[in-house]
Amino acid sequence: MFTRTPNKLTGATRLFCREVNSDTSPCYVPVLPDIHAKPRACFINVRAKVAQDGGKELNGWQLWTWPKVFIEAEHHCVWKSPEGNLIDVTPKENGEKRIAFLPDPAVMYDHENHRRIDNIRKALSIDPDIDEYLNLAASLYRLIEDGSMGTGLTAKVLARDLSNLQSRRTQIHGRLTRRYIKPKDFCPCGSGKKYFRCHGKLKDK
Numbered sequence: 043m044f045t046r047t048p049n050k051l052t053g054a055t056r057l058f059c060r061e062v063n064s065d066t067s068p069c070y071v072p073v074l075p076d077i078h079a080k081p082r083a084c085f086i087n088v089r090a091k092v093a094q095d096g097g098k099e100l101n102g103w104q105l106w107t108w109p110k111v112f113i114e115a116e117h118h119c120v121w122k123s124p125e126g127n128l129i130d131v132t133p134k135e136n137g138e139k140r141i142a143f144l145p146d147p148a149v150m151y152d153h154e155n156h157r158r159i160d161n162i163r164k165a166l167s168i169d170p171d172i173d174e175y176l177n178l179a180a181s182l183y184r185l186i187e188d189g190s191m192g193t194g195l196t197a198k199v200l201a202r203d204l205s206n207l208q209s210r211r212t213q214i215h216g217r218l219t220r221r222y223i224k225p226k227d228f229c230p231c232g233s234g235k236k237y238f239r240c241h242g243k244l245k246d247k
């Protein structure tokens with residue numbers, strides 16, 4: 043995946059934020075992982091942080107973008123310290139040092155059933171492949187959630203559907219990569235290297 047924290051909170055990013063929640067504005071929040079915090083477990087991490095050090099939970103959306111391809115908002119939670127500073131205590135698997143965050147206190151996490159809200163996604167170019175890519179992401183989310191909720195799908199059917207969707211997604215990802223990333227562009231993974239010296243060396247990654 044080539045999504046990163048948006049470089050700027052202007053233009054397409056701000057427009058998208060207004061569509062997601064027009065009552066607040068996006069801001070950058072530093073990532074300072076707490077010692078016991080786990081990746082992808084922001085709601086649990088922040089709850090533990092509040093129990094230990096006070097402060098508050100702040101729900102909202104973490105923004106990710108693949109410039110010119112799409113932007114998405116991921117249901118997320120950050121810690122508001124007793125001094126009022128916002129801190130993301132959840133480590134990032136891609137090593138991001140700051141996130142772009144849109145507060146939205148009303149989007150609650152279902153702690154009892156461990157259910158997040160699915161990402162909100164928006165294409166940034168007119169391209170049927172981008173639309174299909176985003177639809178596949180939504181289908182994968184539903185399938186994984188349904189599977190973990192045990193709604194009658196057998197493990198075999200689930201695994202087959204999952205692998206079909208994933209291989210189609212890999213195929214489209216390859217097409218989008220060839221269409222939107224030139225060899226001499228900076229690699230969208232954020233390494234600071236040219237694409238052809240970084241992920242462009244690997245096939246479709």
Ligand SMILES: [Zn+2]
Nearest residue numbers: 229231240241
């Ligand atoms: Zn790279």
